Amino acid sequence: MTKILKGKSVANSLMKKISEKVKELKAKGVFPTLAIVRLGDNPQDISYERGAVKRAFQLGITVRQFVYDEKISQGELIEEIQRLNDDSHIHGVLIFRPLPGHINESEICSALSPAKDVDGITSGSMAGVFMDSDIGFPPCTAEACMEILDHYGYDLEGKRVLVMGRSLVIGKPAAMMAMRRNATVSVCHSRTSNEDLRKLGQNADIVIAAVGKACMIKSGWLGKGQVIIDVGINVKEDGSLCGDVDFDEVYEIASAITPVPGGVGSVTTAILMKHVAEAAEKQ
């Protein structure tokens, strides 16, 4: 019987731990606070923001929303970020991306203090995840993959982990985090041949799929009894959501698989809150 690795119970268990930490911090007079920086009214941003505000409320974490006109200049936005860096009442900052075309995104990311970079967008956080040091925070989605595996008791030590995708937001950091857990890690991507993809796919113990293409990963690419973490969230023609993995097909052969929706995506905001509490604790 294939196990469905639901995100909800992972998030719930995380929320309990974070809630305790928040209480401890408040008892010491520290009120964990997240600043959300949004330019314009992108519906996706607003929907994620709503989820984050709800989670934060459940935990007693304060959220302060900073909404700017899409036409804000580079200089003005950097000044705003610096103000948030300097504000000792704000512990974490989430900046919605992609930013509008006239904004130099990497310069904005560099302006943020790694200590407040709760979503892993600064070079400090990137160095932290690469070096396995405590600079900044790993990107929330990559950490959500590890949190799910940890929660359901999958020890990565000595396991063959295949990461599909090499983005800075998921593929590369997930590979580093799996390596830190002593897994033997392979990373495939758009330039990997289908033959290699299949060989690596069939030989893996755990597959983390982050290719960003709806239902692209079929059962023929994978082996029996694997644990599948599907990071993709894609909208199908009929408006329903699906992952990067063809769930119906792969469910038949996997030993465990995350659903979409209700899998990785539902753990991400809990990780974000965990980072805010940790940032508040460190500062």
Add this chain to the structure above:
Amino acid sequence: MTKILKGKSVANSLMKKISEKVKELKAKGVFPTLAIVRLGDNPQDISYERGAVKRAFQLGITVRQFVYDEKISQGELIEEIQRLNDDSHIHGVLIFRPLPGHINESEICSALSPAKDVDGITSGSMAGVFMDSDIGFPPCTAEACMEILDHYGYDLEGKRVLVMGRSLVIGKPAAMMAMRRNATVSVCHSRTSNEDLRKLGQNADIVIAAVGKACMIKSGWLGKGQVIIDVGINVKEDGSLCGDVDFDEVYEIASAITPVPGGVGSVTTAILMKHVAEAAEKQ
């Protein structure tokens, strides 16, 4: 006939290019300068330093040696590093490591400006190699592996690359640099099972060996016709040098292999000089 990938011709070709760049810089009044920071008189450091000074002299790069007593305090050493950061006549800084036990090495590394970090020891350089951005410089030895492959015309696009070892100095950055060249990369390490090691080893097109154990990698772990980059430099009981790969055995089945000595190690100081020239150009 197995090809011996000698480092010398790679270094020579690099030296030509660097020499031209140095001339251009000097014509503009910029005199590329490397500062070497050494604590005490470790014979290995002195030997590397001698090689670097010789290479620099051939290129017209100035080397300034900063030799301190091994008992220098943390604070004093940081002050010295900051002085080098602020000195506009110095473009690159090489710090010999490991530093003595009483020194907090990671704090020293953090004190160095990434712009002058020609040996890739700062978190800025680590972020640069992970993110594939132009912050800092990659570790010289990892880049030397890529330089050898490039020089001898091995295109990594779509190739299966196995990196043996996950250190921050070689394994991880080499994996990132191979991935940037569109290779499908696997990283194995001390916690990888022998069975997985053999499977990945036999299936690779290119193997980068950086495990730090004399002649550990035997032909049975590898496949026929592979390209082998041996990063190891180990001293055998009889005082002679050998790599991480059992050269005599692997030579019989590989299509190409770097020798030890005379392979990767002989390219490293040329890469260091390349970084000094690049740093001088950027600053």
